[in-house]
Amino acid sequence: MIKINENFLKLKQNYLFIEIAKRLKAFSAENPDKPLIRMGIGDVTLPLPAAAVEAMKKAADEMGVKETFRGYEDTGRGYDFLKEKIKAYYNENGAEISLDEILVNDGAKSDSGNISDIFSESNTVLITDPAYPVYVDSTIMAGKQIIFAAATSENGFKALPDYNIDCEMIYLCSPNNPTGSVYTAEELKMWVDYANEKHAIIIFDAAYEAFIRDKSLPRSIMAIPGARTCAVELCSLSKTAGFTGTRLGYTIIPNELMAYSENGEKVSVLKTWIRRQGSKFNGVSYPVQRAAEAVFSTDGRAQIQANIDYYMKNAEIISNTCETLNIPYTGGKNSPYIWLKAPNGMSGWDFFDYLLNEIQVVGTPGEGFGENGGGWFRLTSFNTHENTAEAMKRVEKLLS
Amino acid sequence: MIKINENFLKLKQNYLFIEIAKRLKAFSAENPDKPLIRMGIGDVTLPLPAAAVEAMKKAADEMGVKETFRGYEDTGRGYDFLKEKIKAYYNENGAEISLDEILVNDGAKSDSGNISDIFSESNTVLITDPAYPVYVDSTIMAGKQIIFAAATSENGFKALPDYNIDCEMIYLCSPNNPTGSVYTAEELKMWVDYANEKHAIIIFDAAYEAFIRDKSLPRSIMAIPGARTCAVELCSLSKTAGFTGTRLGYTIIPNELMAYSENGEKVSVLKTWIRRQGSKFNGVSYPVQRAAEAVFSTDGRAQIQANIDYYMKNAEIISNTCETLNIPYTGGKNSPYIWLKAPNGMSGWDFFDYLLNEIQVVGTPGEGFGENGGGWFRLTSFNTHENTAEAMKRVEKLLS
Numbered sequence: 013m014i015k016i017n018e019n020f021l022k023l024k025q026n027y028l029f030i031e032i033a034k035r036l037k038a039f040s041a042e043n044p045d046k047p048l049i050r051m052g053i054g055d056v057t058l059p060l061p062a063a064a065v066e067a068m069k070k071a072a073d074e075m076g077v078k079e080t081f082r083g084y085e086d087t088g089r090g091y092d093f094l095k096e097k098i099k100a101y102y103n104e105n106g107a108e109i110s111l112d113e114i115l116v117n118d119g120a121k122s123d124s125g126n127i128s129d130i131f132s133e134s135n136t137v138l139i140t141d142p143a144y145p146v147y148v149d150s151t152i153m154a155g156k157q158i159i160f161a162a163a164t165s166e167n168g169f170k171a172l173p174d175y176n177i178d179c180e181m182i183y184l185c186s187p188n189n190p191t192g193s194v195y196t197a198e199e200l201k202m203w204v205d206y207a208n209e210k211h212a213i214i215i216f217d218a219a220y221e222a223f224i225r226d227k228s229l230p231r232s233i234m235a236i237p238g239a240r241t242c243a244v245e246l247c248s249l250s251k252t253a254g255f256t257g258t259r260l261g262y263t264i265i266p267n268e269l270m271a272y273s274e275n276g277e278k279v280s281v282l283k284t285w286i287r288r289q290g291s292k293f294n295g296v297s298y299p300v301q302r303a304a305e306a307v308f309s310t311d312g313r314a315q316i317q318a319n320i321d322y323y324m325k326n327a328e329i330i331s332n333t334c335e336t337l338n339i340p341y342t343g344g345k346n347s348p349y350i351w352l353k354a355p356n357g358m359s360g361w362d363f364f365d366y367l368l369n370e371i372q373v374v375g376t377p378g379e380g381f382g383e384n385g386g387g388w389f390r391l392t393s394f395n396t397h398e399n400t401a402e403a404m405k406r407v408e409k410l411l412s
Numbered sequence: 413m414i415k416i417n418e419n420f421l422k423l424k425q426n427y428l429f430i431e432i433a434k435r436l437k438a439f440s441a442e443n444p445d446k447p448l449i450r451m452g453i454g455d456v457t458l459p460l461p462a463a464a465v466e467a468m469k470k471a472a473d474e475m476g477v478k479e480t481f482r483g484y485e486d487t488g489r490g491y492d493f494l495k496e497k498i499k500a501y502y503n504e505n506g507a508e509i510s511l512d513e514i515l516v517n518d519g520a521k522s523d524s525g526n527i528s529d530i531f532s533e534s535n536t537v538l539i540t541d542p543a544y545p546v547y548v549d550s551t552i553m554a555g556k557q558i559i560f561a562a563a564t565s566e567n568g569f570k571a572l573p574d575y576n577i578d579c580e581m582i583y584l585c586s587p588n589n590p591t592g593s594v595y596t597a598e599e600l601k602m603w604v605d606y607a608n609e610k611h612a613i614i615i616f617d618a619a620y621e622a623f624i625r626d627k628s629l630p631r632s633i634m635a636i637p638g639a640r641t642c643a644v645e646l647c648s649l650s651k652t653a654g655f656t657g658t659r660l661g662y663t664i665i666p667n668e669l670m671a672y673s674e675n676g677e678k679v680s681v682l683k684t685w686i687r688r689q690g691s692k693f694n695g696v697s698y699p700v701q702r703a704a705e706a707v708f709s710t711d712g713r714a715q716i717q718a719n720i721d722y723y724m725k726n727a728e729i730i731s732n733t734c735e736t737l738n739i740p741y742t743g744g745k746n747s748p749y750i751w752l753k754a755p756n757g758m759s760g761w762d763f764f765d766y767l768l769n770e771i772q773v774v775g776t777p778g779e780g781f782g783e784n785g786g787g788w789f790r791l792t793s794f795n796t797h798e799n800t801a802e803a804m805k806r807v808e809k810l811l812s
Contacts, residue, residue, distance in 0.1 A: 014613045064476075085657060135414060150692060284420050
């Protein structure tokens with residue numbers, strides 16, 4: 013009799029965004045004349061950069077001609093034409109990586125969960141709270157124990173290592189989803205030192221690195237001395253270049269990174285991951301890889317920067333409103349997310365309902381990201397200038 | 413101290429195609445004047461159908477315009493425009509499935525390994541021998557026990573169920589890779605009856621269904637009565653439509669399919685899989701989904717049929733050579749693979765070296781697919797007519 017993996021039965025059934033969708037549907041059914049301004053979900057809204065569109069079309073044409081058709085990619089880990097661009101981009105950001113350490117994939121989400129597969133179920137995983145729900149859910153699926161590290165207003169929503177706590181895997185995200193907080197180089201160095209001391213591995217989610225404007229802040233953990241022996245980095249073009257529906261990300265695994273067998277032998281994390289992917293992944297669509305290559309061209313870089321600037325202007329509008337109203341917040345300076353305290357001691361869900369019912373502005377209740385998200389609220393900068401300004405005008409009127 | 417998942421250490425290190433590549437490289441280095449005719453690797457060579465290229469380009473253009481841009485797909489399980497086409501295609505093939513039972517993915521390989529995640533490590537997995545190596549490797553990674561079911565010349569390389577053997581998961585592939593054998597409806601019904609009796613789940617790989625020309629043979633296990641309570645089907649456009657570098661497949665999981673919790677409660681396999689994918693997958697690139705939709709259009713269907721007919725003519729050339737030489741073989745009639753007995757009691761590897769050294773024809777030694785592959789050899793029909801005919805002329809001369 014086929015048995016289900018019991019770990020899956022431990023998952024919470026009601027996913028945050030399902031509950032939100034339910035409440036929005038109910039509101040709109042009762043109030044068809046009141047359009048919503050959605051500032052909740054973290055999806056981009058500006059189109060793909062023109063350079064990427066053109067490159068994808070050119071590659072599609074190549075696929076239609078026998079002489080230039082491409083079938084299976086040899087390695088399934090990404091074409092060199094793209095990995096060369098990623099390597100150069102990392103070098104600009106102060107991180108030296110080699111081509112074989114770059115693994116192109118269909119978006120950071122897949123690997124952020126799947127990477128856990130290659131590590132023993134006996135490892136304990138440290139996850140900051142609040143956090144992107146995928147880290148928690150995929151850790152539960154993998155049957156590993158979780159320790160939460162509190163990210164609160166006291167530490168600027170940046171959890172730091174505690175040497176009294178032992179763990180073997182650590183999920184960090186900077187710029188952070190949902191809080192928008194960004195680790196400094198000194199703070200990341202504290203995590204790197206801790207991980208090296210404990211022989212733990214940091215899974216560093218850099219999906220929002222392109223939104224960092226303060227040049228003193230690290231865009232990659234690979235720029236931190238010591239990271240090559242303790243860190244994996246996940247990155248993505250989803251937010252950087254509007255690839256949420258086009259699908260391309262990449263994982264960096266340094267050659268020096270080791271895990272240990274039961275009898276204490278060192279095992280290469282990169283080689284183990286390559287072995288996994290060899291049996292479970294067949295590479296990213298060739299035209300999508302060409303589109304990604306074009307993102308890193310001179311034209312592509314200018315086009316994505318214009319989009320990021322557009323979103324960051326929205327972030328500024330939202331931050332300004334928080335400052336005008338004296339609402340505590342993080343993010344918005346080097347991140348597309350603004351994480352703000354619900355006023356008057358409201359819970360995040362109460363504030364969600366309040367904004368929805370009174371002014372039809374939709375955000376995300378902090379409770380959906382963990383216990384420490386209670387009483388906090390996430391707004392995103394991915395709507396239009398017009399809608400963002402209108403929403404903040406309504407918020408100012410409602411709360412002042 | 414971070415521990416590796418010990419299951420990964422149990423994998424064999426030398427993967428079949430790596431060893432082949434090594435031998436070919438050595439030969440070509442010593443014999444630069446002798447070009448190879450490659451009939452080993454199962455990759456297609458004809459370009460994408462024009463309908464798919466045009467659809468992808470149109471979708472790329474849509475992605476470059478704000479009004480038609482698409483970000484995250486709502487469900488990440490495939491757009492209805494594509495699922496409607498797949499459903500209609502299945503109906504043609506005698507299988508009734510609903511849209512919510514279709515899960516679009518980046519190719520059959522990912523799900524064929526990942527599906528194991530949602531079932532308990534305690535389940536035993538039955539795999540036919542020989543088989544596509546991914547089934548074995550991903551089962552070892554998942555820590556599950558394997559039972560092999562012998563597919564030999566005695567049973568036409570079609571293993572059938574043995575009620576004395578208990579198992580909980582069963583990998584079947586028909587038309588088979590590597591042997592090209594195809595189960596009849598009666599034989600598949602025997603597996604379905606066995607699985608229902610044992611409360612086991614069949615993972616049915618239908619990646620080569622489009623090569624079936626005999627209309628009496630089933631193209632989908634979902635066309636077999638009883639399959640909806642015991643089977644998952646994996647399918648792909650890789651071979652059907654030349655998508656090996658474009659990447660799109662789909663998995664069918666019937667609503668009725670159940671697994672069991674430790675305390676005997678029924679758990680929906682579809683719902684559990686959806687929960688997994690919700691945390692570990694974000695859907696297939698929109699332009700790729702549009703290209704796939706176009707494959708199922710009237711023009712697309714005609715274009716892919718022309719390609720399949722081209723390959724099947726090659727299969728016929730190879731089969732004819734086997735018949736002329738009185739070499740026992742399977743496949744080639746309803747499959748792009750021809751599985752033949754190495755002559756004179758040679759091993760598959762000996763025959764590989766013999767063909768390589770004497771006539772520069774490259775195939776795949778059967779040993780790479782399992783113990784029962786010993787002494788057998790796989791040729792594929794994905795080269796050109798000219799090369800296939802030339803290779804078979806050389807084989808006939810060499811062996812007669």
